[in-house]
Amino acid sequence: MMLDLFGGFGEKGRTSLAVSSGNDRILLDIGIKVGASGAEYYPALNGSIADIDALLVSHAHEDHIGALSWLLSRGYVGPIFMTAETRDEAPAALAGYADPNDLKQFPFPKDRVELFEPGDTLESGNLSIRTGRSGHVVGGAWFAVDDGESRVAYSADVVPDSNVFVMDTIPQCDLLVLDASYGADPVPGAARAREISRWVAKHPQGCLLPTPLSGRSLELIAALPGPFAIHAGMRSSLEAQIGATASLLPGVSEFLLRRLQDAADWTDADPLPSLPLLADDGMGEAGPSSRLLPRADQAGFPVLLTGHLPSGSPGDLLHKAGRADWVRMPTHPTLSGNVEIWERAGRPMALGHSCAADLLDDLKSHIPPLRTQCRTGQRITVPEARKP
Template identity: 80%
Template sequence: MLIDLLGGFGEKGRTSVAVRSGNDHILLDAGIKVGASGAEYYPALNGSLADIDALFISHAHEDHIGALSWLLSRGYAGRILMTAETLKEGPATLAGYADPEDLRRFPLPGDRIELFEPGETLKMGNLTVRTGQSGHVVGGVWFAVDDGENRVAYSADVVPDSNVFVMDTIPQCDLLVLDASYGADPVPGTMRAQAISDWIAGHARGCLLPTPLSGRSLELIAAMPGPFAIHAGMRASLEAQISATAALRPGVSDILGQRLRGAADWADADPLPSMPLLADDGMGEAGPSSRLLPRADLAGFPVLLTGHLPSGSPADLLHKAGRAGWVRMPTHPTLLGNVDIWDKAGRPVALGHSCAPDQLNQLKSHIPLLRTQYRTGQSFVVPRGNNQ
């Protein structure tokens, strides 16, 4: 079994992994890299796409689905598989991050999408593809691909200690491709959530919290210490996410539903509210926050950023200028979470995606079989011996 590292290795963004075994060839995710341009914006796919049998999408964030229209524009004609939630959220992500001409000619092709449920096991030629809930977003999954001799588990984005979402255990494998977004960050999610709650409480008379529409928004609602507002365009999606009770921890749906029902709706024409305001997306690159960040900055309205800040993004520039705070809301594994994932997977050889090289080297001191030298554009032969 051969793994092609097409994006997200030694870098954050354009996450994409290809698995090849015999005549079978599948692609796991096809993201874009915010802040990049030209070829570096897309997965490092060279040559013909004709031999790729299927594309599996883990969830609808831009660094995992944003290159779909680009793939289609290059003639990709294979199968496309994702969950119903990813299909529903995908068009908004592509609208924000796909090349406009690619998107015009090749929107998300609903008639070609094959749906599966998290937890299903799928067949693709001689490959068996197992899925499980990621704990990152409703409908988000990890993948474990088995060819009868080897198994590679690709985490995509996972959150083992989420206060909101359920994550299924990744199975034992010969190669584990970890979500290393936070490197060896030792601070648990509960402490970060409390720090965010305290910051919001100190700015209860008005502040802006840019956030992705799916995933982190629910984590922030769970951390809210009092009344808050949401951009009105978010409500339907948030309601749908909260109603997906199988993806949420027991009792969380009721708590979040009650909080959302009490939240005020805010529209672009309204004055900035005298309470915390959630608006998508998290980087100020698209959606309402692309308009709200400059408006908040001009008005001196406090801003708290809680996720990844790609270099040169509006959120990054505001933070570097000292005009926005930042406290990470963990929506990826911290140190103990990744060590536990690796332990339960049988302590196999591992690669880390979505992480800068220096942070990956720090993580290696805790996961000795982590191979830190691999970069986007390289390939890796899956070793034998760990598969259970």
């Protein structure tokens, strides 16, 4: 079994990798890299796209699906597997991050999507692909690919200790591709949620919280200490996410629905509210927050950023200028979570995706078989991954 690392290794963004065994070959995720340009914006696919038998998409965040129209424009004609929630959220991600010309010629191909539910086992040639809930977003999934001799588990984006979402246990495997987004950050999500709650409580005059439409928005709603507002365009998506009870921890759906029903709707025509305001996306690159960040900055309206800030993104520039605060709301594994995932998987050889090289070195001190030198563009032979 072979792995081709097409994006997200030694870097954050454009997450994509292929798994091959004999004549069978599948592609896992097809993301873009926010802040990059030209070829570096897209996965570094090499070889013939015609060799790809199937594409499996873990969830609809731009760094995992944003290059779908680009892939289609280059001739991919095979099946596309995703959950119903990912299918429903994908058009918004492509609208914000796909090349406009690619998107015009190759809009989201809803009729080509083959649906699965986390927990299903998929088949592509000789490859058997187990799936499970990711704990990251509603409908998010991890993949464990088996050819009868070796098994590779690709976490995609996961949250083992979410206060909102359920994550299923990744099975034992020969090679584990970890979500290393935070390196060896030891601070658990509950502590960060309390820090965010305290920050919001100190800004009773109102504040802006840019957030991805899916995933982190529900984590923030659970963490906010009092009344809040949402951009009105988010409501239907948030209601649908809360209604997907199979992805949520017991009792969380009812709690979040009550909170959302009490939330005020806000539109671009309204004055900035005297409430915490959630607006997508989390970086200010697209969606309502791309308009709200400059407006908040001009008005001196407090801004709290809570996720990844690609270099040069509007959120990053505002934070570097000292005009926005930042407290990470963990929507990826912190140190204890990744160590637990690795131990439950049988302490196999591991790669880390979505992580800068220097942070991988920190994580290796806790996960000794982590291969920190693997980079986008390389090929990995799975049996060799067991060697020192």
